[in-house]
Amino acid sequence: MKGIGAGSIIRRKKDGGHECVTDEVAIEEPLEIRIQGRAVATTMRTPGNDEELAAGFLFSESIVRTRADLKKVSAVNDNVIDVELAADVKFSPVPAERFGTITSSCGLCGKASIEFIRQRFPLIDFAADPTRITETILLELPDRLRRGQGNFARTGGIHAAGIFDTSGQLIVVREDIGRHNAVDKAIGRAFLDGLLPLNRHVLVVSGRSSFEIVQKALAAGLPIVAAVSAPSSLAINFARECGQTLIGFLRPPTFNVYSHIERVAF
Secondary structure, X not given: OOOEEEEEEEEEOOOOOEEEEEEEEEOOEXXXXXXXXXXXXXXXXXXXXXXXXXXXHHHHXXXXXXXXXXXXXXXXXXXXXXXXXXXXXXXXXXXXXXXXXXXXXXXXXXXXXXXXXXXXXXXXXXXXXXXXXXXXXXXXXXXXXXXXXXXXXXXOOOEEEEEEEOOOOEEEEEEEOOHHHHHHHHHHHHHHOOOOXXXXXXXXXXXXXXXXXXXXXXXXXXXXXXXXXXXXXXXXXXXXXXXXXXXXXXXXXXXXXXXXXXXXXX
């Protein structure tokens, strides 16, 4: 399966003995994203769904805003994706080069400022769009996400991001060794399918919720972000300021709500 590698290892057993077994691991390789032949970013990712990853990344960085902005996405080779923009899309390659190399763990560490993001994506207003999710359905989402994590079941070392509607129906789930890449792949799929904005949907991630995950959710119009682990302080503050509901430690039967509790129907 693409994205999974296997090799022989020595395992120490509970009884103190040792055995030689085959172990499967998630592959981590660089992906260079180009726009019309010019490299703009390199991310460390798990191979697979690379076109979605490129589309989601470019959308979350407001380089493309609509499906019509993206004329063509082509694989140059296994580790290079080239994107052709529509003729009327204005793109300045110099600012895009700020991205540099994005690791599988940190996301966009070179982001110039939070204000840069706020200026490009509208805040989410509950009064204008009162999307809510029931407590019962929210508690079901981690298990539904886990059932879609085929590679995690095999490796134990890969993140997942799932987009659900508020009735709990899974729209798309994607896996990657980088949590922000998994989000880009999921949002990229929705972008390519013309489903954005996702204003009546929920993003669920298998790890912690960091600033870049909440930012990408804002770009896609996602009003609710839930994670099975902890949020960062920056993620909490950003969600509060941008009108998003941020949920952490979603481990049934418990969870924490860090911002905009009005979207959870208790």
